[in-house]
Amino acid sequence: MSALEPAGQAEPAGQAEPAGQPEPAGQPGPAGQPGPAGRHRFPRWRLPGKARRQETAAAWLMSAPVIALLVVFLVAPILMAAWVSISNWTGIGSPFSANVHAVGIKNYSALLSTPGLPQQQLGESIRNNLYYVILVVPIQTALALGLAVIVSRQRLAGRGFFRTAYYFPSITSSVAVSILFLFIFGSSGVINAIINGFGAHGPNWFADPNGVLHMVLSGLGVTTAPSALAGHGFLGVSWWDWLAGPSVAMVAIMALAIWTTSGTFMLIFLPAIYAIPADLSEAAIVDGANSWQRFRRVTLPQLRPTMFLVLTLGLIGTWQVFDQIYLISQGNPAGTTLTPAFLSYLTSFGNQQWGQGAAIAFILFAIIVVLTIVQRLIISERRNA
Amino acid sequence: MRRRRILGRVLLYLALLFFAVLYIYPFLLDIGTAFKTETDAAAHPLNPFPQHWVLSAFRELEQEDFLRWLANSVIVTVFVTLGRVLFDSMAGYALARLRFRGRGGLFAAILAIMAVPGVVLLIPTFLVLKQLNLFNTYPGMILPLMTDAAGVFIMRQFFLSVHPSIEEAAKIDGAGIFRTFWSVVLPMARPQLMTLTILSFQGSWNNFSTILVAHESPSLDTLTTGVGRLVSGELGAGSQYPLQLAAALAMTIPVAIVFFIFQKYILRTGEGAIKE
Numbered sequence: 112m113s114a115l116e117p118a119g120q121a122e123p124a125g126q127a128e129p130a131g132q133p134e135p136a137g138q139p140g141p142a143g144q145p146g147p148a149g150r151h152r153f154p155r156w157r158l159p160g161k162a163r164r165q166e167t168a169a170a171w172l173m174s175a176p177v178i179a180l181l182v183v184f185l186v187a188p189i190l191m192a193a194w195v196s197i198s199n200w201t202g203i204g205s206p207f208s209a210n211v212h213a214v215g216i217k218n219y220s221a222l223l224s225t226p227g228l229p230q231q232q233l234g235e236s237i238r239n240n241l242y243y244v245i246l247v248v249p250i251q252t253a254l255a256l257g258l259a260v261i262v263s264r265q266r267l268a269g270r271g272f273f274r275t276a277y278y279f280p281s282i283t284s285s286v287a288v289s290i291l292f293l294f295i296f297g298s299s300g301v302i303n304a305i306i307n308g309f310g311a312h313g314p315n316w317f318a319d320p321n322g323v324l325h326m327v328l329s330g331l332g333v334t335t336a337p338s339a340l341a342g343h344g345f346l347g348v349s350w351w352d353w354l355a356g357p358s359v360a361m362v363a364i365m366a367l368a369i370w371t372t373s374g375t376f377m378l379i380f381l382p383a384i385y386a387i388p389a390d391l392s393e394a395a396i397v398d399g400a401n402s403w404q405r406f407r408r409v410t411l412p413q414l415r416p417t418m419f420l421v422l423t424l425g426l427i428g429t430w431q432v433f434d435q436i437y438l439i440s441q442g443n444p445a446g447t448t449l450t451p452a453f454l455s456y457l458t459s460f461g462n463q464q465w466g467q468g469a470a471i472a473f474i475l476f477a478i479i480v481v482l483t484i485v486q487r488l489i490i491s492e493r494r495n496a
Numbered sequence: 497m498r499r500r501r502i503l504g505r506v507l508l509y510l511a512l513l514f515f516a517v518l519y520i521y522p523f524l525l526d527i528g529t530a531f532k533t534e535t536d537a538a539a540h541p542l543n544p545f546p547q548h549w550v551l552s553a554f555r556e557l558e559q560e561d562f563l564r565w566l567a568n569s570v571i572v573t574v575f576v577t578l579g580r581v582l583f584d585s586m587a588g589y590a591l592a593r594l595r596f597r598g599r600g601g602l603f604a605a606i607l608a609i610m611a612v613p614g615v616v617l618l619i620p621t622f623l624v625l626k627q628l629n630l631f632n633t634y635p636g637m638i639l640p641l642m643t644d645a646a647g648v649f650i651m652r653q654f655f656l657s658v659h660p661s662i663e664e665a666a667k668i669d670g671a672g673i674f675r676t677f678w679s680v681v682l683p684m685a686r687p688q689l690m691t692l693t694i695l696s697f698q699g700s701w702n703n704f705s706t707i708l709v710a711h712e713s714p715s716l717d718t719l720t721t722g723v724g725r726l727v728s729g730e731l732g733a734g735s736q737y738p739l740q741l742a743a744a745l746a747m748t749i750p751v752a753i754v755f756f757i758f759q760k761y762i763l764r765t766g767e768g769a770i771k772e
Contacts, residue, residue, distance in 0.1 A: 195623060277515065456709075469620075
């Protein structure tokens with residue numbers, strides 16, 4: 112699983128030296144908290160043989176439950192799904208029974224290179240998710256940063272209240288939030304009631320498959336696809352349809368995502384903002400910088416590592432959107448809210464095409480890994496420049 | 497200059513209030529609409545106050561087996577949380593403090609596993625549960641959620657920060673490795689254990705997708721999958737807003753209670769605990 116180690120933060124494996132291992136510097140904490148400041152290690156001394164054996168036994172014993180769980184419910188499942196993705200298993204009996212055969216890359220080629228419904232659905236799901244990522248990640252990051260900067264002000268009445276208010280949606284379950292948004296964006300729901308208040312007429316949000324970019328183009332008079340765009344395409348979707356933009360239904364789901372996650376990311380930004388040395392901003396004030404200049408020249412550069420963490424987490428999270436799709440739209444209308452994660456579920460559990468469903472999961476995995484590496488490269492290049 | 501300052505301050509608070517409304521008003525609407533009649537809910541979506549307060553949504557919810565879902569959610573959450581807290585801190589201690597061959601490799605493997613996106617695991621988890629005859633059982637819903645690498649990481653980071661002299665003192669007093677861990681070092685990790693407890697409570701209480709692929713019989717539904725059925729199933733078509741919003745409200749209350757009690761552990765942001 113070498114693909115799993117793009118982070119470059121793995122310790123050298125198989126350290127024989129019992130004490131004083133090299134510690135990788137500057138590991139990001141799971142939620143962006145800076146690691147503990149002081150780390151202590153036992154002094155290097157020679158352990159007598161018996162004590163060393165005892166310590167080794169205790170260590171493996173204490174790690175055993177976690178290791179067992181990880182092997183049985185993480186490593187084994189992935190290996191099994193890898194087998195299913197290159198087999199013709201139809202969901203009946205065990206995938207290891209004698210009448211299940213390897214079919215090579217057939218499931219993958221049906222998705223990636225053979226024209227047909229599976230390829231087209233995968234293409235559509237990737238398009239939908241791509242727009243989702245491109246719009247949700249920057250907006251939620253900017254919103255989270257903005258809220259964090261304001262809420263971190265020293266003299267602010269009701270700071271605790273605002274912080275709680277912004278964070279609360281993050282801890283609410285996806286089911287409750289989906290219900291809330293079905294109501295808010297319902298055809299006779301909250302948003303449309305507001306729109307009606309302005310005398311306009313709101314769309315039937317979750318039933319509207321029209322792409323936003325297509326709607327803009329048709330507003331400009333472009334209603335039919337130029338033949339150059341309609342005749343050619345990628346992954347079974349014409350270039351014209353790639354340019355559809357997110358559907359109206361997807362826009363509502365994006366609003367849900369931004370509303371739910373910005374609080375989480377605000378909470379990741381806050382400690383980083385507090386960690387900025389006070390004399391930096393004081394020096395800027397003395398130099399006569401206004402608050403925007405201070406933000407732009409002092410705060411933002413200092414927040415770079417956190418920004419990278421938030422963008423990475425956002426990217427990984429947005430490619431995995433599943434719950435909301437399952438609960439709100441099931442990929443409808445007209446397949447415009449289909450995402451690879453949901454398509455993988457639908458193909459396996461719905462159509463019993465287990466090989467293809469597992470293959471989609473691995474394709475999604477590959478997309479996430481590749482994009483994370485690309486993002487890492489872009490940011491580190493900029494840092495070096 | 498002074499007037500501009502005041503103006504800036506007013507604008508700041510207006511922005512803060514605007515966002516606070518944006519984040520809180522939906523919940524107020526949720527609470528109000530849960531006590532409305534269906535016609536009232538459809539006619540006045542923006543008004544958080546019912547014209548007549550009715551409990552019909554909650555009565556209906558009870559008929560939908562809500563209490564069984566609640567019990568299942570409690571069972572799953574309690575076992576997942578106990579398992580994670582115990583196993584993660586044991587492994588975290590071993591990885592931070594005990595000297596053994598393969599420690600570096602084990603830690604690297606755990607870091608690599610943390611990078612596997614959860615949603616990719618849905619089909620694989622189902623396959624393994626089927627193979628092990630755990631599909632559609634409580635252990636089948638609990639064990640995959642108990643599998644956790646991030647918690648091991650959190651605990652390891654904490655144990656690395658504990659000064660070794662404390663353990664040496666325990667050793668001199670004749671305590672063995674397990675005793676030192678259990679009665680000396682672990683009690684020091686209370687804040688971290690709290691964090692881990694809250695994380696796994698929230699993670700398992702709110703989990704939808706893993707529970708979804710781990711069972712099929714309605715009697716094993718938790719709050720998330722049970723209420724999810726209300727939305728995406730045949731009832732969803734009728735858009736019974738009061739019923740759905742009552743369900744959303746009821747399942748959010750326990751999370752809200754935990755949140756408000758343990759706020760200081762959740763909203764720990766490094767500005768020092770004294771200022772709040």
